[in-house]
Amino acid sequence: MKKDLGVVPAVYPMPVLMVAAYDENEKVNVMNAAWGQICDDDKIILFIGEGKKTWLNIKASGAFTVALADRAHMEAADFFGIASGNKMDDKFERTGYHAVKSGLVHAPVIEEFPVTMECELLEFQKTAHVSGIVGRIVNVKAEEAVLDEKGRIAPEKLNALMFDQFTNGYYVTGERAGQAWNAGVGLMKK
Numbered sequence: 470m471k472k473d474l475g476v477v478p479a480v481y482p483m484p485v486l487m488v489a490a491y492d493e494n495e496k497v498n499v500m501n502a503a504w505g506q507i508c509d510d511d512k513i514i515l516f517i518g519e520g521k522k523t524w525l526n527i528k529a530s531g532a533f534t535v536a537l538a539d540r541a542h543m544e545a546a547d548f549f550g551i552a553s554g555n556k557m558d559d560k561f562e563r564t565g566y567h568a569v570k571s572g573l574v575h576a577p578v579i580e581e582f583p584v585t586m587e588c589e590l591l592e593f594q595k596t597a598h599v600s601g602i603v604g605r606i607v608n609v610k611a612e613e614a615v616l617d618e619k620g621r622i623a624p625e626k627l628n629a630l631m632f633d634q635f636t637n638g639y640y641v642t643g644e645r646a647g648q649a650w651n652a653g654v655g656l657m658k659k
Contacts, residue, residue: 482631482640485546487536488515489568489577490526497561497568497577498522501550503632505535508603513588515602519595522554527602531590532574535604536582540628540641545581547639573607583612584622584629 483503492498500523504516513535517524527533538546545564552560561568568577571587578585588604595601617623624642631640 478634481633481635482642483634485538485630485632485639486515487538487546487549487579487582488517488523488527488533489536489579490523490533491530491575491577492522492526493529497579498526498554499549499561499577499579500554501538501546503634511606512591513586513604513606514594515604516599517602519593519600520555524600524602526554527590528593530575532571532576533588533590533602533604534571534574534576534578534585535588536579536585537627538630539583540630542581543630543639546630571608578610583615583627585610 484505486502486505487499488502488505489497489499500517500521502515502517502523506514508514515535523533545566548564549560552563554560557563567580569580570576571578574587574589576587578587586606587608587610588606591603591605593600593602611622615622615626617626625645627642629642631642632638633640
């Protein structure tokens with residue numbers, strides 16, 4: 470029997486996304502954003518509140534990067550979610566992490582995270598209920614260590630962090646459970 474839990478953000482898993490952008494002085498800022506999703510083959514939407522440092526930086530620069538956090542970098546990834554760039558001027562520097570300028574968009578690529586999407590700002594979406602940033606993915610960079618023999622990102626090598634909104638925990642991806650667009654084929658024949 471199911472038990473009523475009330476209003477709970479019951480989507481699991483949520484990605485642990487590291488969103489980075491330059492400020493007006495070319496200073497790197499990174500935030501941890503679990504509320505983001507691919508919304509087309511070459512588009513991503515991030516649900517970031519208006520006025521956040523990263524939101525302001527993306528508005529000013531017109532570009533951003535989105536990296537997938539992994540187990541090896543969980544401490545810094547969590548810190549990027551705890552600390553506010555509006556209140557802590559040396560937020561990025563405290564981690565000791567390194568950034569290089571993307572060659573395709575005006576945004577930093579954080580070297581420590583294994584997979585990074587380089588994005589150009591397409592639009593801000595603002596309604597009474599949601600604040601979203603839509604970007605076009607112009608390139609994806611990935612460390613060779615997380616690629617399979619065909620050059621694709623291998624989730625079992627990535628150890629990407631997932632956020633659980635039930636208990637505020639981090640989990641790691643990796644076990645393959647089935648093949649998409651194939652596991653349900655048997656039901657097509659009924």
